[in-house]
Amino acid sequence: MVNRKALSALLAGAAVASAQCTIPTTPPPTTISDPFRAQVQNASRPEVHNKYLNLLEAGGGDRHLFIGPVGAPTYDLTLVDGVINHVPNGVRAVIGGEFSEVDHTTKLFMTGRGDDRAVFEPTYACNPDTDELQVELRFVTWQNQPTGGHICVRHAFDGSHEFRYSPPGNDLIDVDRECIKVTLVVIPTDPNNIPIPSTTLTTVTVPATTAPVATSTHAPGEDFADMTAAGWSFQGCAPEERWATDGPFRTLTGSMTGSDTMTNEACMAFCDGLGYAFAGTEWSRECWCGNTVAPTRQPATTLASLAACNYKCTGDANQNCGGDAWLSLYAKCPTGGPCENVVFV
Ligand SMILES: *[C@@H]1O[C@H](CO)[C@@H](O)[C@H](O)[C@H]1NC(C)=O
Numbered sequence: 383m384v385n386r387k388a389l390s391a392l393l394a395g396a397a398v399a400s401a402q403c404t405i406p407t408t409p410p411p412t413t414i415s416d417p418f419r420a421q422v423q424n425a426s427r428p429e430v431h432n433k434y435l436n437l438l439e440a441g442g443g444d445r446h447l448f449i450g451p452v453g454a455p456t457y458d459l460t461l462v463d464g465v466i467n468h469v470p471n472g473v474r475a476v477i478g479g480e481f482s483e484v485d486h487t488t489k490l491f492m493t494g495r496g497d498d499r500a501v502f503e504p505t506y507a508c509n510p511d512t513d514e515l516q517v518e519l520r521f522v523t524w525q526n527q528p529t530g531g532h533i534c535v536r537h538a539f540d541g542s543h544e545f546r547y548s549p550p551g552n553d554l555i556d557v558d559r560e561c562i563k564v565t566l567v568v569i570p571t572d573p574n575n576i577p578i579p580s581t582t583l584t585t586v587t588v589p590a591t592t593a594p595v596a597t598s599t600h601a602p603g604e605d606f607a608d609m610t611a612a613g614w615s616f617q618g619c620a621p622e623e624r625w626a627t628d629g630p631f632r633t634l635t636g637s638m639t640g641s642d643t644m645t646n647e648a649c650m651a652f653c654d655g656l657g658y659a660f661a662g663t664e665w666s667r668e669c670w671c672g673n674t675v676a677p678t679r680q681p682a683t684t685l686a687s688l689a690a691c692n693y694k695c696t697g698d699a700n701q702n703c704g705g706d707a708w709l710s711l712y713a714k715c716p717t718g719g720p721c722e723n724v725v726f727v
Pocket of ligand 1: 423424425426427561562563564565
């Protein structure tokens with residue numbers, strides 16, 4: 383166990399005390415229970431250097447790992463015996479699946495299932511830019527596989543990079559999307575400056591006395607943001623793949639964005655600007671756009687079905703932005719035509 387204050391003090395002290403980074407003689411512990419962000423470093427590759435690991439919710443409760451703009455910034459990672467954990471979602475970093483023939487890399491992601499873990503060894507090193515002491519997570523092994531290899535990132539979609547494992551001795555390169563070798567670095571989360579962590583929103587409970595839902599503007603049970611003034615009608619609370627059995631695809635497959643200031647207004651404006659027919663908010667901070675909704679992903683029209691979309695928006699605690707793998711789904715109203723929300727009974 384390493385105490386956050388102790389770790390921060392050690393890092394800060396080392397930076398101040400000497401112009402030259404001094405490596406402590408005792409290595410850092412393999413369990414870091416105070417929250418941190420994971421930074422990616424490769425000083426010769428500015429397109430990825432000093433960027434942070436984001437989590438993107440995927441099917442079955444898994445979380446996929448990206449360097450932005452895809453995914454949610456994550457400030458509450460921990461390390462348990464060398465394995466990166468994200469406790470709020472009950473997931474840990476594993477390697478497996480999506481093997482690429484071209485460059486022989488395999489996906490690194492997070493899951494609660496029993497896949498073979500990625501094992502790291504925390505190691506003190508000097509920051510390549512500032513020469514300050516930092517804790518790096520040196521990749522040791524893919525559990526039950528030979529020791530060695532490294533973690534790399536390669537182009538995915540929407541300008542993001544995804545995380546991959548490259549086995550020992552591998553020198554194959556996909557010329558279309560080279561997997562850039564990176565070092566993962568522990569950046570302790572400043573307890574005095576914690577942005578709204580995406581994950582703790584799942585546990586936000588609002589005291590009954592503050593009654594944040596504007597009952598004066600919603601009929602009883604109609605706990606959704608009315609966007610008809612902006613030309614969008616509320617369709618209901620629509621399931622993502624986790625709650626459906628029709629395949630591993632997103633309910634809205636067009637574009638997506640996420641932010642710490644998400645509102646339904648911001649999401650509708652985003653999807654409107656791209657010309658989409660459907661827009662939906664999810665998991666407090668995500669916005670998804672698409673032009674169709676599969677019959678298997680249509681929301682129910684019961685009042686009870688709205689309960690799954692009760693996550694407060696990161697940008698406005700008085701409105702709901704979907705739920706955990708549930709979309710607050712809106713449809714663009716025809717220009718000049720009627721614009722009415724679905725009636726829930
Ligand atoms: C940066 O990435 C390149 C390409 O993968 C790799 O050859 C190099 O070793 C990396 N540098 C560091 C410091 O990891």
